[in-house]
Amino acid sequence: GDSVTQTEGLVTLTEGLPVMLNCTYQTIYSNPFLFWYVQHLNESPRLLLKSFTDNKRTEHQGFHATLHKSSSSFHLQKSSAQLSDSALYYCALLSNTNKVVFGTGTRLQVLP
Amino acid sequence: GGIITQTPKFLIGQEGQKLTLKCQQNFNHDTMYWYRQDSGKGLRLIYYSITENDLQKGDLSEGYDASREKKSSFSLTVTSAQKNEMAVFLCASSNGWDEQYFGPGTRLTVL
Numbered sequence: 001g002d003s004v005t006q007t008e009g010l011v012t013l014t015e016g017l018p019v020m021l022n023c024t025y026q027t028i029y030s031n032p033f034l035f036w037y038v039q040h041l042n043e044s045p046r047l048l049l050k051s052f053t054d055n056k057r058t059e060h061q062g063f064h065a066t067l068h069k070s071s072s073s074f075h076l077q078k079s080s081a082q083l084s085d086s087a088l089y090y091c092a093l094l095s096n097t098n099k100v101v102f103g104t105g106t107r108l109q110v111l112p
Numbered sequence: 113g114g115i116i117t118q119t120p121k122f123l124i125g126q127e128g129q130k131l132t133l134k135c136q137q138n139f140n141h142d143t144m145y146w147y148r149q150d151s152g153k154g155l156r157l158i159y160y161s162i163t164e165n166d167l168q169k170g171d172l173s174e175g176y177d178a179s180r181e182k183k184s185s186f187s188l189t190v191t192s193a194q195k196n197e198m199a200v201f202l203c204a205s206s207n208g209w210d211e212q213y214f215g216p217g218t219r220l221t222v223l
Contacts, residue, residue, distance in 0.1 A: 033209055035211060037212075044202060044214035044215065044216055044217060045155070045202070045212075045214050046213075046214065047211040047212070050210075050211055052209075088154075090154065090155065094209060098143065098162050098208070099157075099160060099168065099170075100145070100157075100206070100212060102154065102155045102157070103154070104154040105153075105154035105155070107152075
């Protein structure tokens with residue numbers, strides 16, 4: 001079945017350094033949708049980015065990601081981390097089953 | 113725009129009790145989801161429904177029942193609450209091939 005693998009556990013960065021959270025996926029479906037959701041403390045998850053177009057960069061709120069079907073990847077990046085970026089980040093896959101598969105989540109902690 | 117409402121916000125139950133959580137959405141979305149989130153952990157899919165009266169099991173369906181009474185509402189029942197169980201149950205909805213919108217959650221505590 002479909003699956004999503006993310007950078008494990010906790011990623012700790014100093015403010016101002018670049019962010020990269022890895023996401024790879026497995027599906028037999030050739031046209032999956034990929035999403036990044038962000039969940040801040042005591043809030044519900046909300047959409048950060050989405051893409052279904054191969055090799056096209058998508059950006060929102062300073063974050064960007066590019067879907068690469070050749071490597072089944074959708075890594076999340078930001079050039080300069082801010083304290084307010086501290087949150088739980090989920091990569092998610094939607095294929096033809098109409099069921100969204102979430103990764104286990106990566107907690108990003110940005111320190112001053 | 114739209115909104116997802118979950119009731120109750122907080123639910124305290126006794127061991128062995130049957131507990132029902134409710135979710136309403138006014139996005140007119142076809143698909144609705146129930147997730148469980150344990151403290152500091154990721155989302156685990158319990159049930160989802162792609163249309164009224166449809167039910168699909170997620171990875172964590174054992175110990176739960178669900179009901180999609182109408183397009184706008186999706187209920188989840190904990191069939192027998194487990195002692196010391198604590199978790200947040202999140203409802204979400206989406207329109208086919210698009211993002212999910214999440215409700216504010218129901219926080220369950222079992223004494």
